[in-house]
Amino acid sequence: MPTDNGEFVIDLHHVEKTYKGKIHALRDVRMQVHRGEIFGLLGPNGAGKSTLVKIMMTVVRPDRAEGTLLGHRIGYKPALRRVGYLPEHHRFPQYLTGRQTLEFYAALAGVRKQARRERATRLLDTIGMTDWADKKISSYSKGMMQRVGLAQALMGEPDLILLDEPTDGVDPVGRREIRDLLMKLRDQGTTVFLNSHLLSELEMVCDRVAILVQGRIAQQGRIEDLTADSRRYEIVIEGDPPSWATRSSDLRVVKGDDGQCTLIYKGVEAAAIQPLIDRLRTEKRTIHAVRPVRETLEDLFMRAVTDPETGKPFAPGGTTRETTP
Template sequence: MAVIQLQDVEKVYRGKVHALRGVSIEVMDGEIFGLLGPNGAGKSTLVKILMTVIHASKVSGTMLGNPIGNRKTLENVGYLPEHHRFPYYLTGKQVLHHYGALCKVGRKERNSRSSSLLTRLGLAGWENKKVETYSKGMLQRLGIAQALMNNPTLLILDEPTDGVDPVGRREIRDLLAELREEGRAVFLNSHLLSELEMVCDRVAIMVKGRVTMQGTIQSLTVDSQRYEIKIAGEMPAWAKEHCSEVHGNMLVCKGNDPSIVQPILDRLRSENITIVSVNPVRENLEDLFMRAVDNTDSPGAIQ
């Protein structure tokens, strides 16, 4: 079942700046969905439309089965905005209580949930300290705790690892995996590709207000799978005809079936050419991202 189903979302600022140009995405129940794209691609705008922070110029679709913009739906959605700012005069616990109350979470539940979340996010012992004394990473973790206060079915996180150290990032990745196991859907908005690659079940790449690619990393990179055969000595003349590409002493055969390289390897051996290495290669998310960006005029810029 889709927790987010968006069709043809458009956002035009002041009638001339097209932030979103017909975005359609689908996020399934219990998956971690990553939205990536360069700065200014429209990722945050899309998230803010989902959270009613921004009004879309055109939107159709649903979130948790209700139309986009439905306030009641937000009771079951947790949200961590990018560059969030908590009131400086509140303590960590007060932050959780305040935003929990705004989400209509009862007092008893707030008490128990805030304690467990602070412990889960590694903030135990800091609950009664003012947030102005927190580090960037701690604020980020508190932000995630705040997003979980209403025990949401869907969690929308905008750059959750921003400013977090490597250990903290790993903890957040583990937390996201746990949340997925609990059956929650996580919508992750980030430009940290390695982070997304490690946790996301599916991704969408957004460039210039459009979703250019969407699917599992496996399905998006299937066309880029290839075998690279490195040889010693001179490249045989027949190589160019039988391989997809030839670079220096490297032969490239596109495809993910190992049988395609067997005849080439046989021939290389029969001609006594030394095979240095044979590597199955697949694009990673960064390559995929760069390809998506390169296919446009300029990276990410909205016009």
């Protein structure tokens, strides 16, 4: 996966934003996205995800923001022309057809007339909307609107696309088609930035993720690295655990209610559990399963958004700005 190539398409530092009522939406956000990767930004409602995307697109003015987008300062217009953007709550003129919508936004981006016609036809086919291309937007479902919105973000053949909840309202078939398209774009060298609540979708396509909680980046990196400490092997056997397993410092034993028990070995090397399996077989134990296990992205997310002191999720939204003495 083309992640650690040393070149940042997005390199943000010290991003701050406070809304009226002293609600601190973003606090000293630092985030880096490599060229040619799919990067996922996730967080609970009100964590500041959309605000961060809008700051990068100059829709929202930050209190402070340092860093670069496509190698230039935030807000540099020639760089923004190389960005495709799908907002969360986009609205297209209801009287336009899907084809007209794509051509209209391509014209705003400065795409030549002949090129925008060709691209509109190609992208409508890519998103499965050819049969609806010449029907008015007013007749489209929410999922259709999302498909056209994605195509609109690609009309300028951008180097970077920022997608805010791109699969919202899209059926399972459409979500799979969008996933395949995003991975194809990545393979072609396009950088994809996803903001989504669908953790299972992000886990399937993202090379790296960041978790935003109450305006701060709580975790950032490859999912494999962020969940490395949770990796383990579970051996499920029939009956009570062997006495040697309960005494072992390398194993944790969990008894089930179904007459089975699970021996848990923390580690990633398959070779390390072979002696355990051999010993169980020598003792003629019935082994039901041997499986490698690690945290899912959902597990990682819930750990990040849970207050370690109370064991409860942090309150949604930004936090009230701290007062100085």
